[in-house]
Amino acid sequence: MKYYLIAGEASGDLHASHLMQALKDKDAEAQFRFFGGDLMSAVGGTRVKHYRELAYMGFIPVLMHLRTIFRNMAICKKDIAEYQPDVLILIDYPGFNLSIAKYIHANTNIPVYYYISPKIWAWKEWRIRSIKRDIAQLFSILPFEVAFFEQKHHYPIHYVGNPTAQEVSEFRAGYKQTFAEFCEENNLDIHRPIIALLAGSRLQEIKDNLPAMIEVAERYEDYQMVLAGAPSIEDAYYAKFIKNTPVHLVRNKTYPLLAHSTVALVTCGTATLETALFDVPQVVCYETPVPRLIRFAFNHIIKVKYISLVNLIANKEVVPEMLADRFVVDKIADELYRILPGQPERDKMMASYKEVRERLGDKVAPDEAARIMFDLLVKRREELLRLAQERAAAEAKAAAEAAERARQKALAEAEAARKKAEAEAELARKQADERIRQAQQRAAQAQQEEWEVQRSERYEEEQERGENF
Structure with missing residues (x-):
């Protein structure tokens, strides 16, 4: 079959590439055409545009590139309509993808599938109207989304498992490096346990959160601080914050780091779930502007109770979330102490991690999604x-x-x-008979009249002869 996919950022490229490979395993005749990245290209098919030409984050960058964004949308719509795939598969990236879905639903008979559903439970819940109208099948990687879509909005979806859970499980099953070997490889102290610092993957996140994380961790002198470097962030940027501190930076080793960490300070996002799946107790740290206003919004306006995936999946506070007015160094340090070895909160958190893992299940997300998609098609x-x-x-x-x-x-x-x-x-x-009859009548009448004339003439002649005598 012919598949058209759209991934608008690096994470989407990763998830889409796994899905494409799973589809190839199910469908020997699979043909791919896509907006995506290098990982998708490595699987095979025709790339129309790289996601770097699509991905603009923030109000100002989007405003400055509106003409490019609209041009890319027009190219995408036209290309899909001309290619006529058996299905259009959208991966996350809702701002762009929902616009494409609206056009394809209105102007073609191509079914639209959405893999990794838009997180409308967190914001822009009104998008459910366009999802119900334009999306034929929705595939979720977060178990709590099932109740949100099916019970609240009466829209059936497919929970296919969580890719992060699968990736962590596969890594832990094959990872054999010892703590000492990891420390030697990364110039760390083999005698001190590790506090992992996962400060995010965006410049502003790192600027807002890393200094406080370092200040908190420095209070625990028996531990060493190790920062997980994000691939997109240069060393020079990290140097602004870790220079003249005992922080060690490791790159492309987040999973090995977590495998050997005792506790972690983590910003929100997928990193909180990865940390939980490695059974590392954590404190979630996320500085926000106007903290009191943000706290008021969480209490009265924002419709989700938590920001970390761990708490959202468990539907309770498993890990402390230090954001808004709770983002205070002393408070974060207190929460970190409560989960150190020997403290009761550590065992409680570890037990809750088990519940999270059970809720995620053991389905392999791309394989399950590919199976359902192929069967539906x-x-x-x-x-x-x-x-x-x-x-x-x-x-x-x-x-x-x-x-x-x-x-x-x-x-x-x-x-x-x-x-x-x-x-x-x-x-x-x-x-004709009537005309003959009439003609015969006329002929007979004429004959009769002729006889009458002749008889009259004979009579007159006889009279004349009688007078002569």
């Missing part, structure tokens, strides 16, 4: 074939019935013409 193709056959049969039947009606009409018209001709012939015969 096969059924759709069979249904379309059945409908086409029924339509062809109905059209053939209608044509036969029309032909029979035409034949019957022709016979009826021929019969009517025959009868009309016979009637006209009979009428003509009768008219």
Whole structure:
């Protein structure tokens, strides 16, 4: 089958590439065309545009590149309509993708599937209207989304498992490096346990959160601080914050770091879930502007109770969330102390991590999604074939019935013409007979009149002869 995919950022490129490979495993004839990145290209297919030409974050960058964004949307819509895939698969990136879905639903018969559903439970819940209208099938990687979509909005979705859970499970099963080996490889102290610092992957996140994280961790002199470097952030930027501190920076080793960490300070996002899946107790730190206003919003306006995926999945506070007015160094340090080895909150958090893992399940997300998608598409193709056959049969039947009606009409018209001709012939015969009869009458009358004239003439002659005598 022909698949068209759209991924607008690096994480989408990763998830889409795994899905494409799973689809190839299910569908030997799979053909791909996509907006995406290098990972998708490595799987195969035709890349129309790289996601770097699409990804603009923040109000000002979006405003400055509106013309480019609209041009890319127009190119995308036209390309999909011309390619006529069996399905359009959207991966996250709702601002762009929901606009494409609206156009494709309104102007084509191509079904639209959404893999990694938009997080409308957190913001822009009004988007449910366009999702219900334009998205044929929705695939979720977060178990709590099932209740949100199906119970609250009466819109059925597919929970296919969580990719992060799968990735962490596979890594832990194959990772054999010891703590000492990890420390030696990264110039760390093999005698001190690690406090992992996961400060986010965006410049502003790092600027807002890393200094406070370092200040908190420095209070625990028996531990060493190790910062997980984000691939997109240069060393020079980290140096602004970790220079003249005992912080060690490691790159492309987040999973090994977590595998050997005792506790962690983490910003919100997928990192909180990764940390939980490595059974590392954590404190979530996230500085926000106007903290009291943000706290008021959380209490009275924002519709979610938590910001970390761990708490959202568990539907309770498993890990402390130090944001808004709770983002205070002393308070964060107190929460960190409560989860150190030997403290009761540590065991409580670890037990709750087990509940989170159970809720996530053991499905392999791309494989499960690919299986469902392929089965749905096969059924759709069979249904379309059945409908086409029924339509062809109905059209053939209608044509036969029309032909029979035409034949019957022709016979009826021929019969009517025959009868009309016979009637006209009979009428003509009768008219001819009548004319003959009338002619005969006239001839007889003329003969009679001639006889009368002759008789009168003979009479007159006889009278004349009698007078002469």
